[in-house]
């Protein structure tokens with residue numbers, strides 16, 4: 001029985017000064033680095049969108065960031081342009097230890113967003129992470145990173161549904177918290193059987 005640390009989207013654009021800055025996002029870097037030694041595997045995710053991605057408000061006429069739209073796969077928040085493939089903002093935050101076992105990129109299909117590290121927002125297209133974890137015999141996951149109410153939330157719920165034992169360490173997460181999204185995310189994670197510490 002092995003465990004893994006899943007480090008979600010600790011990237012320049014999600015930290016202060018970035019395109020979709022999460023307050024205090026940079027503060028978690030030392031703590032996340034320090035945790036890595038305690039796990040059999042360390043996996044980092046990287047939000048990785050092509051320019052003109054359908055989750056960007058700038059890709060839609062008369063839409064502003066943080067508005068909602070209806071996509072073929074359901075409701076979708078529109079975001080400022082962020083984490084564009086190869087751009088500086090898509091890079092991991094300076095000082096983050098990226099020597100881990102696997103870096104998994106997500107959100108690289110133009111027409112569908114991917115908050116979760118396991119499934120895109122259509123909730124059916126897999127990223128491949130489940131197979132990676134299972135073939136390595138990893139059953140216990142601890143999740144940290146950005147943002148707690150979006151990518152950490154959906155990753156944790158999907159992992160719990162897939163049967164992994166999931167803990168989210170909120171001391172090493174920061175949230176966007178728009179329209180009560182943090183409280184809703186915490187309730188959804190608890191309902192799914194995720195342990196919040």
Ligand code: VGL
Pocket residue numbers: 008009014047079115146147148149150151152
């Ligand atoms: C995220 C919004 C858009 C996240 C990624 O990492 O939580 N949020 N893309």
Ligand code: ZN
Pocket residue numbers: 047048049055082083107
């Ligand atoms: Zn994104």
